[in-house]
Amino acid sequence: MVKIVLASSSPRRKELLLKYNIDPIIVKANIKEKTYEEEKPEQVVMALAFEKANDVAKRFNNGEIVLGADTVVACEGKILGKPEDEYDGIRMIEFLNNREHEVITGICLIKAGTNIKIIDYEKTIVKFRNLSDKKIKKYIETGEYIDKAGAYGIQGFGSLLIEYIHGCYFNVVGLPVSKLDFLLEKHFNMSLL
Template structure:
């Protein structure tokens, strides 16, 4: 086994993931990968986020084999529908109407790669979210506070949640894009210490 990695890279441009890792007190660098993600959900939401997270982590790990790399992907799924980022505000409104008054699931996959140490470890966390009943006026109010276009399912939980969300079962941070409780447990179990 190689010596433990000295660098920890986040293979994502997501400010929310970086913020959550900072909140955990981790030392890391942001190194986004430019890969072609599959947002079709044709194999189901869990497989989709797993494959996307592995693709991000493995791509950067090939360039940085001595570093520990974290790739992650999040999606919102209701019934058989995978809700990726909306293409415009009309699409975002359609998604929120679809989720209104209903329960849906947020899946986040985390993939940890360390090529020099032969590590490829991936897991998926799920949280269930129930929305309030939403009418157009409430959605307009939400859009005035939150940009829905860069978020899977057209919503985020860290701002304006009182306008749309009734209840969350599971990790709230998972809904934000990174299940920090499960990540901390996994890093400790694997013997990595990147805490400040």
């Protein structure tokens, strides 16, 4: 069985892989996440996913599949990554309040020791409810916004902020497992099943 190496320290991505009986080797990529103001969010997440996977793949050479992923939230031409602090988290939630936005995750799969590199992305539309200042403040007080693109986590209290989603729920969590399964099947003759 080919080993999967997750080029991420994201507990959410690891949990998702474990749900599908994949126990990944966890290796945090040693890259500086840049902001790409002029680029489209799809290009940004694919570039960052590639940088993460490529950095980690250099440490392996036995055909392991290295998975890099990066998620951003995009709304009205602005790209939202992870909030820097509580105030940044409030600012992001206020900006997304009562708006539709896109959650975009880039995926890169690299077969270690080869030149095989697959890069793709998944996009999900999310609409926030019309939230009161009190609701926003209470959400931020949960601390759930920390280390989350767009300052919310759909799998927890953040679900209470959402009116609807169109697309892959797991993409909003941080790893579009259906897209991942499709890419593994198509390019590596593997499946999450």
